[in-house]
Amino acid sequence: MRAVPVSGRDLLTRLGPDAARWALLRPAGHDLPDLDPAHLLSQREDNALFRVQYAHARTRALMRNASQLGIIPQPQPQPQPHDAPAEPGAYRHPAEAALLALLADYPRTLEAAARHRAPDRLARQLVALADGFFRFHDACPALPSGESGESGESGERKPSAVHRSRLALADAAGAVLAGGLHLLGISAPDHL
Structure with missing residues (x-):
């Protein structure tokens, strides 16, 4: 020190x-x-703390918007081997797989941070998770939009298994970000 x-x-x-x-x-x-x-x-992209807190706030906003649309997050099973048909909504996109890998690595990182008394490891994992969430958020829409030919009465696409599974992944990312920030004694705001 x-x-x-x-x-x-x-x-x-x-x-x-x-x-x-x-x-x-x-x-x-x-x-x-x-x-x-x-x-x-600064509330800019070059501020790692802002990115982590903003990623958490975005996950909460997704969940609020999903609730208003009546969409319930529902995780889907991982894709099966190539000879089996993939489940609808299974996490197949590279951004989804990368975010899942970061979430899966979190317990190991947390244990190592505690064992070595190195909170910087947890902070770096939270930054990586926030960055992974933003890549996922940009590449894999978690909420339906009106851009497709499939439309409901309001002109928007109906939610699918993919939307529900992506919402579940975003919710998991938000929970991990909030928990990690809490362990560091830092707030995880729902709005920024």
């Missing part, structure tokens, strides 16, 4: 509790923390 060139009170005053904790917990023990308020408090 290296001494931080500012008092804890000054750090909390300048950054607030979330950014201060992130600044001190994200770098590895041998690295100096980035204490620049302009970077840590």
